[in-house]
Amino acid sequence: MLRRPSLIRLLVAAALGLALIGAGPLAPRAAAAERSNPKVVLIVGPVGSVTPFYRRLADEAAAAAAKLTSNVVKVYSPNATWPAVKAALKGASVVVYLGHGNGFPSIYRKQLYGRTQNGFGLNPYAGAADAHQYFGEDLIGSQIKLAKDAVVIFSRLCYASGNTEPGLAEGTLAQAQQRVDNYAAGFFRAGAGAVIADAFLPPSYYVASVLRGTRTIDSIWKNAPSRNDHFLRFPSQRTKGAIAQMDPEQVDSGFYRSIVLKAKLTSSQVVGNAVRPGSQPEIVLEPTLTGLGVTFGAPDLTTPPTVGAKTSLTLPVAADAAGLLPDKLMVGTRWDRLDGGPAAPAGPAAPDTPAAAASPGPAAPGDDPGTTAAEPPPIDLVTPERTGEIVAPVAAKKLKGGGIEVPVLVPTNPGLYRLVSTVHQADGQAFDAATQALIPALVVRVTGPLTATYTTAPTATASAGAPFSLDVVVTNLGRSAWGNAAEVHRVDAAETVPASRAILVARWVDLGAAAIGASTPAGTLASSILPAGLAPGKSIALDFRMTAPAAAGEYLLVLDVVDPKTGSLAAAGVPPGIVRVTVIR
Structure with missing residues (x-):
């Protein structure tokens, strides 16, 4: 069983870190950080029913940031659109993102697709809380301008730390390393100096630690309460000069902590590179077609x-x-x-990762530092x-x-x-x-692939033992024809394949008190031959003639198509046509 960070360890370490923010020997450094006023941006993408929980984590990180800077910006679903996020990130020194992750390698694509992978999952437009759209590394690297050496923090993401998704295979360590390296690349092109992915530790720890400006970014990450002490290091293949590190739960599995950073980057550099805010706020405009008629x-x-x-x-x-x-x-x-x-299902391509342990469905950590709310499920x-x-x-x-x-x-x-x-x-x-x-x-x-619809009156009246007709339109809504038209093949000599036809059949079901659901004698069955090779999407209107049962009462007339190749469609799970018929004397 994979080990999770101790809840007490997380709480004690994070609480001690927050307690040091505004008091004791670190107070002068905190004041200096506040004077530089680094911009902190917190983004919460749409994640369905857990969006409120993610907002809570972001709010706690925002509260920690507010003790060290007055420049804190929140962009939360349902208003976390690409224009809003792009405007907010201009000049940001610390970025926190909680939401959907979409990285590479994955089962969804055989090649990296920078338009949607390794970035954010955001609301496609303001108010669209029930959907998300991916904005990947290509857009981030070309349209976002962070402060120099900004720190980007991913919390509770799939793929960013090398993991996959709950229930899917993690793949190999080499694939996990690719995911870590890929997810950071676009943010480095946007100006970042470090990209941290920690799936379970509340982001308030990293926000407070970076803004205090007293330690290296490497030390902040390595000494996080979520540490596993399984550190491994490798050079980035995507970002020149950057170093990637991982700290899996086991030596080769449980990929939930990672960092890609410039060597020797310090939090004081991050704080010191803060961009002076402009005199006017960024104007966020969404494109529109309204007003054009x-x-x-x-x-x-x-x-x-x-x-x-x-x-x-x-x-x-x-x-x-x-x-x-x-x-x-x-x-x-x-x-x-x-x-x-x-x-x-989304219909992804077949997995091209070798069989491996599945990514577990981890539990969220308990209460975050500085809160009194009950522990979430x-x-x-x-x-x-x-x-x-x-x-x-x-x-x-x-x-x-x-x-x-x-x-x-x-x-x-x-x-x-x-x-x-x-x-x-x-x-x-x-x-x-x-x-x-x-x-x-x-x-x-x-x-389904075999589907028929029967359009007819829902009720009818017939005389006992007398001829009875019903107007029925039968439609083939499946993916293949019913039967086939006559075909001529020529292999030295002409050979004719005769046409085959489906049949519309009906049976009477007696609803009388003495025989609920009982079929009437076989002689009361009816059938009608359909055109040969009735193609998908085609319909045929029939004057369906039969003889009503000899006994008066209430009946169901059950309609079914029997295909010469596949047999009864009702037996294959296709709903039959149903007509309630009152038989009178």
Whole structure:
């Protein structure tokens, strides 16, 4: 069983550190740090039900920082958008981020994708608390400007310290080292001098220790209350001159503590390099399409939504308004499950990491220093790729008749979903909430590979023993045709493969008190032959003729399709058609 940091050890060490902040021999140093007024930025991304817990950890780190600097900025979900975070990070000396982590190597991509990996998981637009969008190392390295030698602190992230996700294999030590090195690279390009990832220690320890300006960054990390004393060191392959270190729980597993830093970097250097704040606050603007007169029609899918299928989503726009849209747009889509079934998996590529111990679901540490709240229940690190939460925009194609179209992958579990679309600029940044409100959601029934629907009246009346007909529209919503049309093959001589046809069958189920659910005699079964090779998405309207049961009463008429290749669709789990029929004399 993997060892966790002792709760008493965490509390005592962190409490002693906080007690030293404003008193005794360190007070002059604290005053000097305050005069330099380093900027501390605390970011909390959207993490579902644990967002309040993450905010609490960030608030405690902010309280520790406020004793040493007056320049403390909070950017919390649901308003932790890329524009807000980018503006807040300008000139920051200490950065704390709690939220989703998305690193590399992982099972989701075979090659590093800097647009979304090794960065932040943020709200795509202000108010979007139920979803997150990744902004990776490419954007951080090119658009963020930190104070010189800033310290970046990751708390409770997946991947940043070399780990993966709860329930997934950790992989090898070499892969863990790559994750640590990769996650730091973009932040070094943005000006950082050290990147610390400590999955379980509350970030208030690091914030207070750095701002006091009395120790080396290496010493602060090595002597943290969460230390395991399994230190290993290796040169960074991504950042020239930087040194990476890890402190796993075991020699080759439990990758929850890491640091990448410039050699001999001191906290006094970090504090001393603080940027003088500007006279005017940064203005945060989200792009918008409101006010242009653009409205979106009801979205639609171009092919039936069967499990795992590739299809396209169209967002109609009036032709006269389509010219008002930017030349290039991106659209993100996500599937929200509505019927309480299992969430659809994200459909990642097959893992390319060797079998190894799974990353455990660790418990959160107890109360943080300086709080009196009750100890929270155990909380796992958050799994980054949770379907229904992640927003991953892709390039949209403009349609000639107006509107836009994007490819969509249908979930792999059948059920009822809400398909939510978000519109983004060409750089991936989402338009504001007012723009997103212009796009209607689409409720979609995702069907299995074998699926039929039966459109008919829910009730009917028939005379006992008399001919009875029912208007039925049968639709193939599966992924393959029912039966096949006649085929001619030529191998030296012509060979004809005869057509095969599916059959619509019906049986009567007696609802009488003496025989609830009993089938009537076989002679009352009915059938109708369907067209050969009825293709996916095609329908056939039938005048379905049969004979009503001889006895009066209440019956269910149960409809099913029998395919010549796969047999009964109802037996394969496809819901049958049901009609309640009252048989009278």
